[in-house]
Amino acid sequence: MTKSKSAIALLIGGGLTLGMGMMAFAGPDRDGTGDQEHAAFQAAPIGLAQAISTAESQSGGRAMSAEFETEDGSGVFEVELLAADGTEIEILVDASTGQVVIDHDDNDKMEEKD
Template identity: 50%
Template sequence: MTKYLRNITISTVGAFSLSIAGFVFSDDHAEHQAFLATPISLSQAIAAAESKSGAKAISAEFEDENGKWVYSIELISTSGHELEVEVDSQTAAILKIETDDKDVAY
């Protein structure tokens, strides 16, 4: 009986793990497809964010923000303040700049 319960437990955990992995793969696949299809490269998005803010990029992400794919660029200003700039992945337009103090929409 114990061997039977152990096999059921292993099967259940295995099936759950596969379903979670499928969900994550699906999300990753959609993100990869969107990234490959976007006309603005990561380098262009970083350049746009640095140019607009006058700060230097320290990290960047490609993410779905309310149904729109954007680049989220984290930067550090010469005075040491952190900023986050959202760049439109289709046009390189600056959508938003967040600072320690406030959010500025563009």
């Protein structure tokens, strides 16, 4: 009976430690950049799903991941795709216009889009 009580206490203690660590990890940004990025994301007329769709149709690839970030004060979606030939492509979609701004292939060549 004492072993089971010890095991339960250990599990509860471990759970509390893990929970507190996760709360610290999810805390607010110390430098405030997250607030600016959140505001830019909320104000963007283009959503994540539309940015992924645009990147996939523009490249012919399939999205592996996507995230919102600010570059030079403007919101962009960075979409990473995998082309049919196995090439990894990174495309930036302007969050205000929905237009492809820049794309990168796996050799880090950049192509500006008009």
